[in-house]
Amino acid sequence: MQIARTHAHLIEARAALTARMQGGVALVPTMGALHEGHISLVRAARAAGFQVIASIFVNPTQFGPGEDFARYPRDESADCAMLAAAGCDAVWLPDVATMYPPDAATAIEVAGPALLWEGALRPGHFRGVATVVATLFGQVRPDSAWFGAKDWQQVQVIRRMVRDLLLPVAIEIAPTWRDVDGLAMSSRNRYLSVEDRARAPTLFRTLEAVKARLHQGDPLGPTLAAGRADLDMAGLAVDYLALVDEKTLQPLDRIAPDARLIAAARLGSTRLLDNLAL
Numbered sequence: 001m002q003i004a005r006t007h008a009h010l011i012e013a014r015a016a017l018t019a020r021m022q023g024g025v026a027l028v029p030t031m032g033a034l035h036e037g038h039i040s041l042v043r044a045a046r047a048a049g050f051q052v053i054a055s056i057f058v059n060p061t062q063f064g065p066g067e068d069f070a071r072y073p074r075d076e077s078a079d080c081a082m083l084a085a086a087g088c089d090a091v092w093l094p095d096v097a098t099m100y101p102p103d104a105a106t107a108i109e110v111a112g113p114a115l116l117w118e119g120a121l122r123p124g125h126f127r128g129v130a131t132v133v134a135t136l137f138g139q140v141r142p143d144s145a146w147f148g149a150k151d152w153q154q155v156q157v158i159r160r161m162v163r164d165l166l167l168p169v170a171i172e173i174a175p176t177w178r179d180v181d182g183l184a185m186s187s188r189n190r191y192l193s194v195e196d197r198a199r200a201p202t203l204f205r206t207l208e209a210v211k212a213r214l215h216q217g218d219p220l221g222p223t224l225a226a227g228r229a230d231l232d233m234a235g236l237a238v239d240y241l242a243l244v245d246e247k248t249l250q251p252l253d254r255i256a257p258d259a260r261l262i263a264a265a266r267l268g269s270t271r272l273l274d275n276l277a278l
């Protein structure tokens with residue numbers, strides 16, 4: 001596995017992959033502190049016939065003031081070992097000055113699917129995400145880019161950006177990877193205390209229970225209210241639990257073929273996100 005820290009090295013690594021002429025090049029963007037969920041994206045891209053470049057960059061512009069940028073977990077050597085073991089071909093490790101030259105004057109603002117939920121609760125978050133992902137696309141020039149369903153709104157924002165700007169990258173979504181008790185894997189799960197880790201799977205269980213009730217024909221409003229109450233009872237502070245259109249992220253008032261249940265809740269200072277297709 002090649003490790004590139006400068007743009008010149010990245011271009012060399014990219015050219016070496018092109019020269020091998022096996023399939024295209026896939027990008028798996030990450031913020032590091034890798035777990036099996038990230039590695040599942042590398043495996044999915046490889047299984048689809050791509051050579052894989054993973055990026056690791058803790059992007060300061062997608063964190064709000066008072067969020068966890070400074071204490072976000074960083075473990076570069078363990079990350080590189082996991083990527084190499086998964087057959088990743090190259091890893092791109094830019095520093096902040098490479099990502100954001102001091103005279104950079106451009107940012108990408110997506111409206112539509114970025115406006116509600118995470119977008120409303122974390123002003124500037126999706127602007128940071130869209131800008132860094134577009135920059136990674138410009139640096140790596142991947143044929144495809146792989147994202148987890150876990151961050152459902154994020155991948156819809158990126159899809160919209162790619163569609164609107166006609167960026168020549170195929171966006172692929174891989175399923176959410178979960179621990180055995182259903183908790184969606186996340187780099188932030190390592191912040192959880194033992195007690196909070198035991199409570200955290202309630203988020204997934206609640207989504208499953210709401211989904212089952214909606215399929216039984218129970219009315220939406222009371223079912224969502226009951227779900228919020230269950231989360232509350234388990235000690236999770238609910239930011240939102242909603243039924244939305246899977247692409248626009250607009251709230252729905254009844255179940256529909258393209259519906260998605262999305263949820264975010266806080267346990268102590270850790271935010272958990274999850275979602276389910278209906």
Ligand code: AMP
Pocket residue numbers: 029030031032037038040041146147148149150151174175176177178184185186187
């Ligand atoms: P992050 O490092 O948290 O920014 O995530 C990098 C990529 O990995 C994003 O596309 C995430 O959606 C994806 N990802 C994170 N956790 C999971 C998971 N449990 N299952 C699948 N994909 C995930």
